[in-house]
Amino acid sequence: MTETNHLRSLKVLAKRYARENRIALHQALDLIAAELGFPHWAKLIATSKKSCLQVAPEQMAGLEAFVDRPLPAATFRNVDPETMNRRFAYLEQAEHGVIGDHSYRLQEVLHDVIIAGEGWSIRVPENPGVPPIVETFADQEGGCPVLDPDFLERALSLARDRALQVRAKIAADWPRRSTKPDLRGVVRHPLSRDxxxxxxxxxxxxxxxGAQIAQNLWHCPGCGASPLDIFDTAFWSDDDGKSFQPVKAHDAVDGDEPVFRSVDDRPKLDMNEEKIILLIRSALLDDATNISEKLGALQAEISVDDETGVWIALEEDLWPMGKDPVQALAVAELLGLEVEIVSSWSTIPFAWPxxxxxxxxxxxxxxxxxxxxxQYEGPTDKTPKDS
Ligand SMILES: [Zn+2]
Incomplete structure (x- = not known):
């Protein structure tokens, strides 16, 4: 595997991990880097630029297994002590308690604070500019305690208090200049030190x-991007960022109001024209008994209309006149669609159908x-031509 491929595989794994655990991609990247013995992702990238990054197949397999486990999971493997400690810290930090009759656990996961119970969770993000996110599960909404305003207020205040501690700890670990601008408004990036x-x-x-970014703990006040995406020069811009607009922080009044989301993981069928055509064409292939008919099925013109149903045009030279595509008709019936079949004449791909x-x-x-x-030409030229 080349180095670029290594990095790409790591990013793919991180994406999956982030999605499965509903954490930010940069947090997943940091965890993946930690699994490989780096303090964070930026360090892994920096190291890979200096020397060739090699990930052994066993390490890759280990990472796959790591990603498949839900967060937080303690690993009893021979990994570097720092990673082990960090992992145990997540578990230890999870506090358990009750609000009324409902039990909860409260924990910090990569600087976000999560309080969760049966069928609900609240996440207070590390980024102070982003409102708390309340999630409920669609199949449990009936008796979900978090929909009771008193319960919600108590759960939120537990999570917010913890978030204040987390942010204070982050700020304490950073240089003073990262959280407090000087008289000219200059601040220091906590990671790059620019x-x-x-x-x-x-x-x-x-x-x-500088004042905005320091106050927002180095998250973009406009879009919430992490400190890794904040730079002192707009090196990706054609005009060094002269055309960039000043960010507007989200409405401060609403900034603290939680956002509600209903999570519904049940698979849902979204039947559209493309999917209907795919099923009908597959059924036509079921109906095809020889290569000529298979080509006819593959080349059939199929369109779907809400009012008239499915329209199938079959090439006369490839599909026998009068042969009913029985499977295609059966599929259309299952989908509740009328079918119109017509013969068409067009250029067929090869002579002698x-x-x-x-x-x-x-x-x-x-x-x-x-x-x-x-038989009709000289020696056949089988190599593809450019034009
Ligand atoms: Zn932004």
């Missing part, structure tokens, strides 16, 4: 003042077709 009074967001092309009726093997047909052409 200093500037104006900052740019790689994610939303926003221009941010009758050859396709003599076999149901594509390789056998290809040989017959090549031989047939060979």
């Amino acid at each position: 200093e500037s009074a104006v900052w740019f967001c790689l994610h939303c092309d926003g221009k941010i003042t 009758g050859l396709g009726e003599m076999t149901s093997s594509t390789s056998e047909y290809t040989q017959m077709m090549l031989d047939a052409y060979a």
Whole structure:
């Protein structure tokens, strides 16, 4: 595997991990990096630029297994002590308690604070500019305690108090200049240590003042991007960021009001024209008894109309006149669609369609077709041409 492929595989794993655990991608990247013994993702990238990054197949397999486990999971494997400690810390930090008759657990996961119980969870993000997110599960909404305003208020205040502690701890770990601008508004990036009074967001092309970014703990006030996306120069811009607009922080009044989301993981069928056509074409292939008819099925023009149902045009030279596509009709009936079948005439891909009726093997047909052409031309040129 090349180095680029290694990085790509790691990113793919991180994406999956982030999605499954509903954490930010940068947090998943950091965890993946930690599994490989790096303090965070930025360090892994920096190291890979200096020396070739090699991930052994066993390490990759280990990472796959790691990603498949839900967060937080303690691993009893031989990993570096820092990672082990961090993992145990998540578990230890989970506090259990009750509000009324309902039990909850409260924990910090990569600087976000999560309080959760049966059928609900509240996440207070590390980014102070992002409102808390309340999630309820669609099949449990009936008796979900978090929909009771008193319960919600108590759960929220537990999570918010913890979030204040988490943010204070982050700020304490950073240089003083990262959270407090000097008289000219200059602040220092907590990770890169660059200093500037104006900052740019790689994610939303926003221009941010030093005071804004410091107050928001280095998350973009406009789009919530993480400190990794904040730079003192807009190196990706054609005009060094001169055209970038100053970010507007989200409405401060609403900033603290929780956002409600109903989580529904049940698979839902969204039947659209593309999917209907796919099923009908698959059924036409079921109906095809030889190569000629298979080509006819693959080349059939199929369209779907809400009012008239399915319209199928079958090439006359490839599909026998009067042959009912029984499977296609059955599929249309299951989908509640009327069917109209017409014959069409167009240019067929190969001469002598009758050859396709003599076999149901594509390789056998290809040989017959090549031989047939060979009789009419000189030696057949089988290499594809550019034009
Ligand atoms: Zn942004």
